[in-house]
Amino acid sequence: xxxxxxxxxxxxxxxxTHVSLIEAAASGLSEAAMDKVIAxxxxxxxxxxxxxxxxxNEDAKDLTQGFFASALQRDFFPRFDPTKASFRTxxxxxxERYAANQHGAENRQKRGGGVEFETVEDQEIATESPELExxxxxxxxxxxxxxxxxxxxxxxxxxxxxxxxxxxxxxSDRDRLSYSDLAVKYGxxxxxxxxxxxxxxxxxxxxxxxxLRGTTSGARELHEEMRRLWK
Amino acid sequence: MNKIVVGLxxxxxxxxxxxxxxLFYPETRPVIVGIMIGSSFKGMLVGLFSGWFARKVRSTxxxxxxxxxxxxxxxxxxxxxxxxxGKPHYLEIMLPGFVVGAIVGFLTQRMGTPAVAKSGA
Amino acid sequence: MEVSDSVxxxxxxxxxxxxxxxxxxxxxxxxxxxxxxxxxxxxxxELDRRVALKVLEVPITGEAxxxxxxxxxxxxxxxxxxxxxxxRSFYAMKLMSGARLDRxxxxxHTLSERLRVLRSVGEALAYAHSQGVIHRDLKPQNVMVGEFxxxxxxxxxxxxxxxxxxxxxxxxxxxxxxxVYALGALLKFLVSxxxxxxxxxxxxxxxxxxxRQRYDSxxxxxADIDRFxxxxxxxxxxxxxxxxxxxxxxxxxxxxxxxxxxxxVKFLLFFLRKF
Numbered sequence: 108x109x110x111x112x113x114x115x116x117x118x119x120x121x122x123x124t125h126v127s128l129i130e131a132a133a134s135g136l137s138e139a140a141m142d143k144v145i146a147x148x149x150x151x152x153x154x155x156x157x158x159x160x161x162x163x164n165e166d167a168k169d170l171t172q173g174f175f176a177s178a179l180q181r182d183f184f185p186r187f188d189p190t191k192a193s194f195r196t197x198x199x200x201x202x203e204r205y206a207a208n209q210h211g212a213e214n215r216q217k218r219g220g221g222v223e224f225e226t227v228e229d230q231e232i233a234t235e236s237p238e239l240e241x242x243x244x245x246x247x248x249x250x251x252x253x254x255x256x257x258x259x260x261x262x263x264x265x266x267x268x269x270x271x272x273x274x275x276x277x278x279s280d281r282d283r284l285s286y287s288d289l290a291v292k293y294g295x296x297x298x299x300x301x302x303x304x305x306x307x308x309x310x311x312x313x314x315x316x317x318x319l320r321g322t323t324s325g326a327r328e329l330h331e332e333m334r335r336l337w338k
Numbered sequence: 339m340n341k342i343v344v345g346l347x348x349x350x351x352x353x354x355x356x357x358x359x360x361l362f363y364p365e366t367r368p369v370i371v372g373i374m375i376g377s378s379f380k381g382m383l384v385g386l387f388s389g390w391f392a393r394k395v396r397s398t399x400x401x402x403x404x405x406x407x408x409x410x411x412x413x414x415x416x417x418x419x420x421x422x423x424g425k426p427h428y429l430e431i432m433l434p435g436f437v438v439g440a441i442v443g444f445l446t447q448r449m450g451t452p453a454v455a456k457s458g459a
Numbered sequence: 460m461e462v463s464d465s466v467x468x469x470x471x472x473x474x475x476x477x478x479x480x481x482x483x484x485x486x487x488x489x490x491x492x493x494x495x496x497x498x499x500x501x502x503x504x505e506l507d508r509r510v511a512l513k514v515l516e517v518p519i520t521g522e523a524x525x526x527x528x529x530x531x532x533x534x535x536x537x538x539x540x541x542x543x544x545x546x547r548s549f550y551a552m553k554l555m556s557g558a559r560l561d562r563x564x565x566x567x568h569t570l571s572e573r574l575r576v577l578r579s580v581g582e583a584l585a586y587a588h589s590q591g592v593i594h595r596d597l598k599p600q601n602v603m604v605g606e607f608x609x610x611x612x613x614x615x616x617x618x619x620x621x622x623x624x625x626x627x628x629x630x631x632x633x634x635x636x637x638x639v640y641a642l643g644a645l646l647k648f649l650v651s652x653x654x655x656x657x658x659x660x661x662x663x664x665x666x667x668x669x670x671r672q673r674y675d676s677x678x679x680x681x682a683d684i685d686r687f688x689x690x691x692x693x694x695x696x697x698x699x700x701x702x703x704x705x706x707x708x709x710x711x712x713x714x715x716x717x718x719x720x721x722x723x724v725k726f727l728l729f730f731l732r733k734f
Binding site: 246247250251254277278279280302305308309311312313315316326330333334336337 | 480517
């Protein structure tokens, strides 16, 4: 993950006070609620623009910034109708409209000048459709934020051991230690390893739920999105 | 309706019709009333026994077998009595009797209340 | 914190698994996945038996107790309901073996066998309605056919998140008539229109958009199926005359054959008597 795209990144606060988008919108969508939306959606929006409209890193960042700025100015959130689509889909379609308008305006300026339009420089990208990539990035970002919440929570409540075991096992990218190896490493019984892991996963799940609650319209959409996460 | 009653009624009707077909034969026309009465009586006997059987056994196949056998038996008796009066008509009497018996046996299976209905089945 | 694809997949997997801490169950394997939740095979440690655990994202509604009280040979018995440590809710129920109706229907079965399955589903529905329970989400995925032909209807009264297209009645408030609609859709699913126009008409009637045009109860629906199976005219269809004759002929085939035999015998005897 490039550091330069981590704008509006993790806020690290304990998120038990998340309210649904609708509740937040009713109270004029407080800044904190907007922060949560941006924290979760900045990267997916950026990636989507970059792939769909073949923008450079800088252009995509500008467009993303512009999108959220214009969303805040116009009554973007009050216009969201949860009976028609999920908030995730609503955002994606709004981004597409916004970026297409901007893109079109840019092209009109360029027309006649014979200027080729910029291609993406670093091609790590896009074997998947922009829509799939948007969803994938959304999911990744959601886990990323929830993991951060979990770590902060563990630090605040003195559960470093739990987090270390979780990090060693569930966040390990290479060969995982077995439960018994972990028991030896931390000098605790295997059943405790099991319990710590169960606790950490459960808590991570709760943070994910909370993050989602803050960016969905209510119970129905929340459950739908939860279900979609595991698919 | 009781299956025995069904057997008696259909035996009577079909027996009468079967007897009435003797009208096609000029030589039997003079004795047509006797033939129709005899044929109806024979039909009723077949119906009586078929109906009684249908109360005991619920099976269309067996109903037809029993009905046709009874039809054949009684037609044979009639044919023997007829032969004693002169020229025998075994085929003419027994073959239709056989089929009418089958029809009566079938109808007693299909129609009327079975005796077991009292048990609520 | 870096989240690579493989870590993400792993996390999604482990977090999706139900957290059975504090319950009497041990997870065995996933056995099914539907619109409403995931079903796992689990072992009940206390009673040492296998059960099916249905884990739902949505909370179980107040109807659960009512549903748990349903006792019918075609209704899967629920042993327990509860909330998991991770906040999800679950049902523990009898573990079934057999094929889901969508798979069952893919095999070849006779019309009367298919109607037998439908009748079992209908009888379970009629019973549930008599107990004040509405299914709300009847569809092939919620019906199982066991290896001995036993039929089970599952997932009672769970308010479907999105409903199931093709099986959900158009009205917004679900009631008994919505179940009649779904049963009609199930009939349509099981029997193709070319099998029998009368059965297709029964399905059509049950699936009327205008609720007043539907059968007013599941029992009325089943009664029409009965009429069809007995070779009688069905309420749902005003049949053309040729169909009525054909139905009469097939109902009375044996009698017609016997009468034909009699006529033939008489004719032969009449024409052969001169020889």
